[in-house]
Amino acid sequence: DSGVTQTPKHLITATGQRVTLRCSPRSGDLSVYWYQQSLDQGLQFLIQYYNGEERAKGNILERFSAQQFPDLHSELNLSSLELGDSALYFCASSLTSDYEQYFGPGTRLTVT
C-alpha cells in the first residue's frame, strides 16, 4: 500500500459522457501527478499539480481537465468521452517535484 488512494477502482461509461476520477495523495505530499496507461501508448504523463496550482502539462487532451483542492486531493475530469479514452488512469504523489513518486491503485475506465 503506497498511501495514495484513488476512486473509483472501475468505471464503465458510454461515449460522450463525463466522468470524474479522484485521488488522495500520501500524507504530507504536495505534488500530484496524473498518468494514463494504455496498451498502445504505454504510460503517459497528463498533468501535475503542486500545492493547489497547476505545475506542468503533458499529453493531456483539451477534453480533460484537473484540479487540486486545498486539502490536496485532486480530481481528473474527462468529458466527451471516446472509445480511445479507455485506459488505466494512475495518480501519483511526491513530497515535491524532486522526490520519488508513489502511485495509487489506478482507475480502470472503460468507454463503451
Add this chain to the structure above:
Amino acid sequence: AQSVSQHNHHVILSEAASLELGCNYSYGGTVNLFWYVQYPGQHLQLLLKYFSGDPLVKGIKGFEAEFIKSKFSFNLRKPSVQWSDTAEYFCARRNYGGSQGNLIFGKGTKLSVKP
C-alpha cells in the same frame, strides 16, 4: 525531447536464473532514474532510484541497478529470480524542464518466470 528505451519487450526465465533488464535514457539535464514494478492487476511500485552518488543502487526484493553514465544506461539486475517476480518492469527518468518533475517511462518489459 527526453526519452527512455527498454530493450526487451518480453523476457522468459526459469526460477533461479539471473536477470538483467536493459534501460537507456536520453542525454540531457539532471539525471534521476527509477525502476518500477507492476504486478498483474496492481499499481506501480518503486523498486529503486538513482539520484547521485554510488552508481550501484540496491532496491527492494533483492533488485539492484547500475548507473553507467558513459553508456546512458541504468540496467536492472537480480541474481536469482523467483516465480513471484513475474511482473512488468518500467524504467523511468525524471523530466527536468522548468518546474516539471513528471516521469518519462519506457515501454516496459514483461518478465515471466517459470516455476
